[in-house]
Amino acid sequence: MEKKEFTISVFTEDQIGLLNRVSIIFTRRHINIESITASESEVKGVHRYTIVVNDAEDLVIKVVAQLDKQVEIVKSFYHETSEIVYQEIALYKLATSLIAAGGEAEKIVRKHNARFLSFDTEFTVIEKTGHKEETQRLFDELEPYGILEFVRSGRVAITKPMKEFAAYLAEIEIASAN
Amino acid sequence: MKKVEKSNEKESLLIDKEGINVITGKEAVVKSLIAEGVDLIFGYPGGAIMPVYDALYDYQDQIKHILTRHEQGATHAAQGYARVSGKVGVCIATSGPGATNLITGIADAQIDSTPMVCITGQVASHLLGTDAFQETDVVGISMPVTKWNVQVTRAEDIPGAIAKAFYIAKSGRPGPVLVDITKDAQFGEVDFQYKKCTNVRSYVPQPKVKLEAIQAAADLINNAKKPYILFGHGVLLGDAKEEFKTFVEKTGIPSAWTIMGLSALPTDHYLNVGMLGMHGNYGPNLLTNECDVLIAIGMRFDDRVTGDVSRYASQAKVIHLELDHAEIDKIIKADVAVVGNCKTSLQLITEAVKEGTHEEWLQKFRDCDEEENQKVINEELHPSDDKMISMGEVINLVSEASNGQATIVTDVGQHQMVAQRYYNYKRWRSNVTSGGLGTMGFALPAAIGAKFAQSENQVIAVIGDGGFQMTIQELGTIFQTKIDIKILILNNEFLGMVRQWQDLFFDKRYSSTEMVNPDFQTIARGYAIESNKVTERENLAAAVKEFVNHKGSYLLEVLVGKENNVFPMIPTGASVSEIRLD
Ligand SMILES: Cc1ncc(C[n+]2csc(CCOP(=O)(O)OP(=O)(O)O)c2C)c(N)n1
Secondary structure, three states: OOOEEEEEEEEOOOOOOHHHHHHHHHHOOOOOOEEEEEEEEOOOOOEEEEEEEEEEHHHHHHHHHHHHHOOEEEEEEEEHHHHEEEEEEEEEEEEEHHHHHOOOOHHHHHOOOOOEEOOOOOOEEEEEEEOOHHHHHHHHHHHHEEEEOOEEOEEEEEOOOOHHHHHHHHHHHHHHHO | OOOOOOOOOOOOOOOOOOOEEEHHHHHHHHHHHHOOOOOOOEEOOOOOHHHHHHHHHOOOOEEEEOHHHHHHHHHHHHHHHHHOOOEEEEEEEOOOOOOOHHHHHHHHHOOOOOOEEEEEEEEHHHHHOOOOOOOOOOOHHHHOOOOOEEEEEEEHHHHHHHHHHHHHHHOOOOOOOEEEEEEHHHEEEEEEEEEEOOOOOOOOOOOOOHHHHHHHHHHHHHHHOOEEEEEEEEHHHHOHHHHHHHHHHHHHOOOOEEOOOOOOOOOOOOOOOEEOOOOHHHHHHHHHHHEEEEEEEOOOOOOOHHHHHHHHHOOOEEEEEEHHHHOOOOOOOOOOEOOHHHHHHHHHHHHHOOOOOOOOHHHHHHHHHHHHHHHHHHHHHHHHHHHOOHHHHHHHHHHHOOOOEEEEEEEEOHHHHHHHHOOOOOOOOOOOOOOOOOOOOOOOHHHHHHHOOOOOOOOEEEEEEHHHHOOHHHHHHHHHHHHEEEEEEEEEOOOOHHHHHHHHOOOOOOOOEEEOOOOOOHHHOOOOOOEEEOOHHHHHHHHHHHHHHHHOEEEEEEEOOOOOOOOOEOOOEEEHHHHHHO
């Protein structure tokens, strides 16, 4: 089966060590995690991992089932990229002299609608939110001028289908036979 | 208000008027176990778990502790106990090496869905992460092989963690859990109020069976010409003895077992057609690729069962009855998935199916049996006089002498396959083996656990000369506890199963499989276990009788053909229909 980009959302109880349990499931099947982000979800006490992978759908289905069966994972979903709204953020550190000169580098930053996050006499930090291709394009254009540091966040994603996670919580309670 | 009495008296607790019940963490461990109905645990002491052992000393009248000779032995004993009783097996060990010695048994219990609670001591919480003496990250190490695990660093969390551990180990698809308790938590204080755990929000152990699935399954079964049942461990774990038998008998469908499902239906039941998989029977494998509806019950299509999956039952519609939804479509795609406990789903399906017989179809299995008898079984059970004793003839005699009523605990290798092929299992849950992990050294300690669970049943451990020496030290446990275990060593002076593969697939290059063995009788004598050794066929029958009927533990060593191979066999990568009879 052809490889594709999928975004997996994992809703979990707040428990030490759970990230390890999650990552083991990917490791065992040799699935490379492209990015992973963890945060609290809209339900109090429930955490949400957003995991991006590039793999065959039938494998992703099995991994999601495997995730789902972990005791402290409430529910996992996977979505194609078209089914989610997502964002990433990247930070770039440049020498302030590059920017202050009002040269090409500054023009590039403005052209990409990136934001100046902090100035210092020596260095400047620029922030750009966008999909990976966009933050990468800015990186590629700035690179010839010298980037001192670069970091990109994992993906955060909201799914388009309207069902809320809370509804799944309720469903789980009904699905339980006892 | 709480009052704490610090003294060395038996119960360092005081219950005051407001119902506050302050005890130490170590005592809370023991009281939690008692609250879960535990009266027997297997373990090995050491520094970080000493407080709990100290507390156990006060409760010897309520909890019996069996000191095994190695922590691995404690896990297998707990497994043997769990497998024949359906209850949770409990083992306990110290931190560091004690904890790491549990890992093989935990992995075995995980892959064979065996309910087990392991309690480990851990260094004091302020030392965690500092490479303290005997500190290992057992929670991290055991994570891939436990259903759930947790580290407890405060006494007040002990009862809750143990309650959750028992609930998770036993409910749904069972499995091993580990509770790691720091030494300071064992010494701390807790207001002990034990509440059993009955629910974990994120966990659905018993999904509700969907009636549409039942109907779809029944429709397929009712219209099938050549339906075929494969049953696995799930039938035993689901406690579906009567439900399964009723379903099989009402539908008249030929039924074959995985080695973990063995003893869910008596071997000699008229619809039990035999063993699946690599060394299973001829018909059950061959006809998998001829049936029109395959009904898999509580089994997970292990590769030892399926052979090449791309050529496995592709002509058949597949109905999969399974509790764990992650097993559905994992290996073999199900046309109808019935997710839920098979005790419930079998009952519902039985109501929805017509009574049936499948004489012609059954006849095909019998024809295959005939061929297997001629090419394999007759010679295995009654070798010609010039041949050395075969494993099959020993098992056959043991089966007759024990009337198929014993619990057979097998180790891993040729003898395992032979025991399962030729013992006539008549009792429910009377087969204990290491299936998924194939752990050599499993049988001796597992037999000890099985015997402690059911003292009324004869327990016979069938072991190879190789596997016996992996946990041979558990003879010490038998000696000290004076229990009655029959140990059958089928000695071929080889790591037989590996040698067989070298014979068939590696040009007979017997690389490191030959064994120079000690005198097992001398060893048995050291542990005051009576023994006998048979080398000639003429002595075998009498020796087996004496072995089975002896009061107390007994070791019988039988010298069998050195280079005998187990057949039939599906070579790795071959299809079930390419099963070889020689
Ligand atoms: C712990 C462990 N190590 C290695 C193996 C690989 N292995 C599988 S069967 C076998 C040979 C077993 O020999 P023996 O116990 O003498 O039994 P036999 O096959 O001769 O009946 C070995 C080494 C294993 N299953 N488990």
